[in-house]
Amino acid sequence: MVLGTADICDRYADLIQVADPGLHNFGGIKRISAPIETLKIYRDNTRFWEFLSEPGQERILVVDAGGDLSAVMGDKMATIAAESGWKGMLINGYVRDTEVLAQLPLAVWALGAYPMKKAFQARAQSSVSLDFHSVHWTPGDQLYADADGILLASSALPGFDPF
Numbered sequence: 811m812v813l814g815t816a817d818i819c820d821r822y823a824d825l826i827q828v829a830d831p832g833l834h835n836f837g838g839i840k841r842i843s844a845p846i847e848t849l850k851i852y853r854d855n856t857r858f859w860e861f862l863s864e865p866g867q868e869r870i871l872v873v874d875a876g877g878d879l880s881a882v883m884g885d886k887m888a889t890i891a892a893e894s895g896w897k898g899m900l901i902n903g904y905v906r907d908t909e910v911l912a913q914l915p916l917a918v919w920a921l922g923a924y925p926m927k928k929a930f931q932a933r934a935q936s937s938v939s940l941d942f943h944s945v946h947w948t949p950g951d952q953l954y955a956d957a958d959g960i961l962l963a964s965s966a967l968p969g970f971d972p973f
Contacts, residue, residue, distance in 0.1 A: 818961055821967075829962070842870065843952065843966075849873045849874070851875050862894055862896065872900045881926060882901060882905070899918050902942045904923060952966045
């Protein structure tokens with residue numbers, strides 16, 4: 811039996827963090843569980859491109875783009891991510907090319923869709939702890955997500971197979 815995020819909340823409330831509502835899934839995968847890697851960017855998706863070209867090792871990349879109103883990922887980047895073995899992206903920011911994203915074997919959570927990207931500045935930090943949507947995102951933590959919400963645990967929870 812595959813259990814969802816609501817079941818995880820019921821059984822492991824003291825071991826998880828629950829992300830505030832507001833992130834929407836634009837990808838072709840709607841349920842997911844995997845360890846995370848993190849990236850903090852500021853109007854710069856150069857390092858984001860580089861990360862997506864590296865072996866994803868079935869992880870989810872959590873990107874803090876500061877919620878800036880510009881698209882930080884589109885169809886080309888998402889395609890590279892899927893080809894490189896990433897399971898998904900969770901972005902505190904916006905994406906574009908959503909019709910293509912919905913066809914890819916990738917989970918893509920973001921604040922929303924926005925068609926314009928901005929000129930980028932070269933500032934990024936990888937493998938750092940991030941804080942947004944009431945969650946402290948730490949590299950290596952386990953993310954669980956489905957239509958009911960997004961959860962984070964410090965490790966894989968006992969008795970749960972990945973979604």
